[in-house]
Amino acid sequence: MSRPGTFTITARDGLARRASLVTAHGVVQTPAFMPVGTVGSVKSVCPRDLKDAGTQILLGNTYHLYLRPGDELVARRGGLHRFMGWDGPILTDSGGFQVFSLQGIRTITEEGVEFRSHIDGSKHFFSPEKVVSIQHNLGSDIMMVLDECVAYGADRDYTARSLELTTRWARRCREAYPAGSGGQLMFGIVQGGFFPDLREESLAQLRDIPFEGFAIGGLSVGESPTQMYDILRHIAPRLPEGKPRYLMGVGTPLDILTGIESGVDMFDCVLPTRNARNGTLFTSQGRVNIKRAEYKEDDGPLDPACGCYACTRFSRAYLRHLYVARELLSYRLNTIHNLTFFLDLAAQAREAVEQGRLAQLKARYEAAYPVAGEPGA
């Protein structure tokens, strides 16, 4: 097997790429969707369920695992892979987004970010170096740099200064773990809010730092789909051509296809797993709110086009009952289904890019998932 970080593009369809990324725990075929396993578990499901659903690579979280059970404890258990029983690739988010979402209980300085634990209120400090050290202890295959995810609505001045801080932090992260110093990869994160030129500026500052991949951060923070797509279409094609591109925290089926169309290779999002727990299921026919009374006596499968365990074995009536009764099995079956749907979407996209049919695939999903506020919605 090639060396970790090797990124090979094997097909293209417009700006979209079909590629593979080598990591220390296996090769990831892209475009890829990464299920989110924040605290060392994808809520309600087992590694076996993840494999069955088609998961190649998981996302874990630095902030959460640092607070509990602690990265050093995980290191003593042999690293995150062994600890959670997942032998495939893992990407760890740096905690930058938590810094963003913890607004009110954190302060950002040049040195890093001080914050209070959401668990017990205790004070902690994340510097770029600290975040790298934690991710080193966790042993993830891909580390993310510490960044500041700027809130939606931030003005140009703040956004411009923030992006430069993110750049300085990115440089410190790379210095703390130089390229090639181990099997772990490190991705830089482009910020710049909703100003196309600031996005370009952020990229210009980061692109010469020897990262193995680049991410687009700061999207899906409250903007409209149109605003997000404008920035996405502007910046994604400008990211370094020969390295993997990762769109953080996105998104809906259409967001993902729009990203792929713009040249993005990797995605993660809590949407399939969180919505599964809240009864919103993604199907080939569009969203299904399984709690709806109309499914009370519906003996048909959730999605006849889906081959997952939930769809092949149980009826809508049963899935609705489990949800309404708050049965634990509801979370598991719904999560298995939604993950299968998103992972299938990525698999279909890989095939479509190989066949030059991405536009047709997107048109199909556009029909089932119209964008709010746009024609057809």
Added chain:
RNA sequence: GUGAGUGUAGCUCAGUUGGUAGAGUCCCAGAUUGUGGCUCUGGUUGCCGUGGGUUCAAGUCCCAUCACUCACC
């Protein structure tokens, strides 16, 4: 049998000195984008136990009656 208390939304209950009813929950529907199984946003629902009376006006006051609960015989 006697005494006391309680009867208001499917459920648990608020309803000021009388001015034709509210909350929580449930139910119905929607949201959820680098995750707290959370949360948020809308919406439906009432012979105010029953029958009389007083009053311009009664869920509120008076009488009777029924049901339930508790205590005592």
